[in-house]
Amino acid sequence: MQEALNFFCLFILYSVPGTSGQILCPDSTEILPCTCSQDVIDRTVNVDCSEANSSDEIHYPFNDVDWPFQNLTRFLLKENNDVSVLPEGVFGDISFEEIFVDLTSVTSLHFTTLLPSKDRLWSLIIGFSSLEEFPWEILPQLINLKELDLQFNALTSLPLLQSASLEYIDIMFNEISHVEAGWSLPNLRILNLNSNPVSDVPTGFFSDMGKLEEFLCFSCALGPTLSTKSLEFRSATFKRIVISSNSISTLDVDAITGLQPNTRLSFRDNEIRELTEVLFRPMLDVLSVDTGHMDIVGNPVKCDCSIAWVVLNPSFLGSVFGVCTDGTNFQDLDPIIFEDCARSEPTLVDDYSTWIDSRMK
Ligand SMILES: *[C@@H]1O[C@H](CO)[C@@H](O)[C@H](O)[C@H]1NC(C)=O
Numbered sequence: 594m595q596e597a598l599n600f601f602c603l604f605i606l607y608s609v610p611g612t613s614g615q616i617l618c619p620d621s622t623e624i625l626p627c628t629c630s631q632d633v634i635d636r637t638v639n640v641d642c643s644e645a646n647s648s649d650e651i652h653y654p655f656n657d658v659d660w661p662f663q664n665l666t667r668f669l670l671k672e673n674n675d676v677s678v679l680p681e682g683v684f685g686d687i688s689f690e691e692i693f694v695d696l697t698s699v700t701s702l703h704f705t706t707l708l709p710s711k712d713r714l715w716s717l718i719i720g721f722s723s724l725e726e727f728p729w730e731i732l733p734q735l736i737n738l739k740e741l742d743l744q745f746n747a748l749t750s751l752p753l754l755q756s757a758s759l760e761y762i763d764i765m766f767n768e769i770s771h772v773e774a775g776w777s778l779p780n781l782r783i784l785n786l787n788s789n790p791v792s793d794v795p796t797g798f799f800s801d802m803g804k805l806e807e808f809l810c811f812s813c814a815l816g817p818t819l820s821t822k823s824l825e826f827r828s829a830t831f832k833r834i835v836i837s838s839n840s841i842s843t844l845d846v847d848a849i850t851g852l853q854p855n856t857r858l859s860f861r862d863n864e865i866r867e868l869t870e871v872l873f874r875p876m877l878d879v880l881s882v883d884t885g886h887m888d889i890v891g892n893p894v895k896c897d898c899s900i901a902w903v904v905l906n907p908s909f910l911g912s913v914f915g916v917c918t919d920g921t922n923f924q925d926l927d928p929i930i931f932e933d934c935a936r937s938e939p940t941l942v943d944d945y946s947t948w949i950d951s952r953m954k
Pocket residue numbers: 625626646
């Protein structure tokens with residue numbers, strides 16, 4: 594028993610690497626209102642400054658107090674309405690692996706906030722705050738950064754983003770209206786731009802995102818026309834694209850390319866009226882090969898002869914989820930009726946909907 598206890602103590606003492614059992618936090622009274630906690634089991638040293646009533650109250654403990662150990666784990670600022678900037682040098686020489694700012698009034702952070710952490714930071718989350726600017730130019734230096742989450746802020750623009758390490762970017766619910774081609778994010782897997790008024794994605798935007806798995810732009814402003822090569826994906830592992838609720842009524846030829854046989858494409862709640870074969874078939878040719886599919890539920894699609902090419906091809910029909918304007922599920926359309934479309938000379942029929950309706954009754 595004693596032996597086991599000794600072993601346990603040794604384990605605790607040596608469990609934070611390179612620290613030989615030191616106390617890693619300063620005296621708690623010196624850093625108030627910030628608090629520091631050391632967890633020997635998790636090997637973490639976390640600082641929480643959520644009670645700070647000004648930037649100075651964060652600056653002071655990191656710059657005017659001696660820290661026995663400088664490579665900390667996590668900085669937290671949560672539910673704080675008194676700190677509006679993370680100013681120059683706020684963390685002194687102290688570095689973090691994670692910075693988590695949530696539900697605050699922070700409008701900006703100086704790039705030197707991140708500099709000491711440039712080799713260690715892997716997660717940077719500043720969400721549900723008031724960020725108007727971000728020091729994007731420092732991204733290439735943050736060589737371990739995998740996750741950048743700036744959701745629910747007030748960012749209005751993005752420069753060219755560059756990072757060899759980033760895997761996940763979430764900027765949803767900001768005010769970004771414009772993105773430029775030339776982003777270099779070779780390891781990015783998820784790009785979430787949901788609910789930003791992005792009106793156009795330029796040709797070549799995805800050129801250097803060879804590992805992208807998901808592109809999310811729900812409730813952006815990509816309509817009414819999705820132009821040629823705007824969504825030109827270049828990743829063999831591309832799995833999911835969400836462009837629902839964008840008021841898209843038409844696509845140009847090859848507007849969306851680079852889909853994979855198991856890509857899921859959500860086109861929900863747009864204004865597509867006709868599944869024009871020349872525009873949609875190249876996508877279905879790929880998606881129908883495997884588990885990929887296209888969801889166009891919530892579009893006012895006319896289920897007339899213009900959709901016959903889908904209904905008459907079981908694997909296409911199995912790869913599209915949609916509902917006709919009259920409420921019929923695509924899957925319930927009767928192929929036999931649509932066989933007549935192939936037989937008749939379509940130009941002779943003015944209103945296919947009426948014509949199909951009369952046949953389905
Ligand atoms: C801010 O906090 C300090 C000490 O933590 C306190 O002395 C001061 O009164 C506080 N100021 C406000 C405006 O709350």
